[in-house]
Amino acid sequence: MAKSNKIYLDYAASFSANPSSIHSFGVDAKKKLARARKEVAGVLGGRSEEIIFTSGGTESNNLAIQGAALAWRGKGFPHIITTNIEHPSVLETFKLLDKRKLAQISIVSVEKNGIVDPKKIKKEIKKNTILVSVMYANNEIGTIQPIREIAKEIRHWNKQNLFSYVLFHTDAVQAVNYLDLNMERLGVDLLSFSGSKIEGAGKVGVLCKKKSVLLSKIFGGGDQEMGLRPGTENLPEILKFSKALQFTQKVKEKETKRLTKLRDYFFAKLFNLKNKNQNFRAGLAGVGDPENRGPEKISDFYFSINGDLKNRLPNNVNITFPNIPSDLLVIELSARGIMCSSKSACKSGDGKASYVIKAINKNISEEDGSLRFSLGRDTTKKDIDYTIKALSEILTKLKKWYD
């Protein structure tokens, strides 16, 4: 005898109830899945049938980009456009499609402040362009892209070219906790994000796709997720994900305000180190002004802030220290109990400079190290104070070592 005095003789379907089964356990699972789908759709201002659950952000981005390219029925190659600071799950997917001769690609460079110029995107659009993919907020430098403005340019092009339609996709993985996710207001056709940046949400990805958008599936298999994503849905994780997402939206405004303050406190502390420690001579000059950003001096080391200071995620602090390897800084901080990163974890540990930092700073060398501090729900002012103190100690120590 099994679960709740019922006899479960469907172990071959799955150990927990499978939403595709037609017995009462399956029907119950199906109802729960439908409710979660509706809740997630609500956050994006979409409809239930527009939500595709996947295994994570990487799969969601792949499904949007590969799915659009594979759906192409025209002659020659479909053409797709993105920027040079996208997450690897977008940028590498573009390169994969190019290499496999499934698409022609254009990669637009962002400006020195880490923000893309919508006009430059528009300039790349041609008759066979089917998709523009621009991330909502960058995972390394936290810059927020002008999604609404890019959408406007694309809309304009689409209006003037009745026989083609350019889709607009945004990778909103880093935006989910802080920015507006309403697809109508953003003007996007496809939006992907995941649970991995949401506390308690687990490993679930979402691709929201406007009903009119035609995608091809990547995997062969069952008929789940509107036929676009085969495989039994990860119901327990999807339920956790939806609940955590709702909570995130509820605290979004308050958390955004709190973290913006903390982040700016972090920046201010960085520049004020000189008041506490005579070794440091940092100044605010040039910061936030991409044309005039010289590296700031800390101790005898210089540092510069990466990415626009205003159009930036409330939880992101990213700085470059010339001539100090990133990994050394991360490990020194880790030894002091502080966990931060040098760049995207998806590309970490290879000892190379971040391609995002290189994209916004042409003078950077492979020896220059960057640090990303990303704040979250548990971060306090005390944490920042402790981190600044540790950073000051490490830089002083390294200075001696270098001298």
Added chain:
Amino acid sequence: MAKSNKIYLDYAASFSANPSSIHSFGVDAKKKLARARKEVAGVLGGRSEEIIFTSGGTESNNLAIQGAALAWRGKGFPHIITTNIEHPSVLETFKLLDKRKLAQISIVSVEKNGIVDPKKIKKEIKKNTILVSVMYANNEIGTIQPIREIAKEIRHWNKQNLFSYVLFHTDAVQAVNYLDLNMERLGVDLLSFSGSKIEGAGKVGVLCKKKSVLLSKIFGGGDQEMGLRPGTENLPEILKFSKALQFTQKVKEKETKRLTKLRDYFFAKLFNLKNKNQNFRAGLAGVGDPENRGPEKISDFYFSINGDLKNRLPNNVNITFPNIPSDLLVIELSARGIMCSSKSACKSGDGKASYVIKAINKNISEEDGSLRFSLGRDTTKKDIDYTIKALSEILTKLKKWYD
């Protein structure tokens, strides 16, 4: 202040520790992941670096099949072979590759007992054949395929054809709890399975690939999983999965014996219904003998057992009732608290007869219903007794209704 008196400032990487991060949380996560990988490799008699964690069985099968086809560097199409009763994640992937002109496919029919003839597989192999994919045990009718014999035929072909190499892949999703998973003994190059059929294992897929096998990745993205599967690893689920898998292997022998007995008790009860209820006149004649399998008579309804009785998973019972819709039987049983299924959940609810049952019984019509009872860790003799009783009641009721 955050987790365990450490300051976590890497929220942009992920809310839980990311095995790709180089700080101490990341290093700790990396160690745990490496341990789980080693444990899983141990079960398959493989090496850690041969284990690729995916989101589930569907993705594992896709990565094996699409991955092999995409790695093809020869002229023309690569050729791949499978059977007509594979899981949709294999069969539909074959059809997808065919449709997209990425592969030429051969689908070999199984015999009436649901088992494929290894000689027929060998007959299909040609100069451009790169892969044979045959499931270890069928998800609907539970038949166990002669993997070792097929491997022998392929080995033989490979020895005689020095300039080509045919890979052998098996989908072992349904086999994981009961059958030998040692890849060396099985003679396979690629083996996929998932956590969804293992109690407490969660949604994790594995593809084990012999080191010499060259695959191309499906997703663009980060460098995780030997560069073959981008996306942050689902560490919490992978740890649960590995633990549950170990336990499964420990109880495998005992559970196999126990369930084989229960399954055979189920079959015996089915045939002995006539002793308890004069309405039933079932007999054992013809069962297990594919050439002589006539439908057995239950009440005024006939029934037949699907799939070989001997080479069969210890937990699978599958019967066809001509002229009674599957869904009706599933719902009637569900109303009595018994959860079973009509066919693969991945293809359920469309009201069509199962393609697996059609493959082994050419005389079956769309109106004939099949039931799959799959037993598991909680199943008892009492459950079987109750199920037989319920089935008898339902058939009697339906007989009156039909009369």
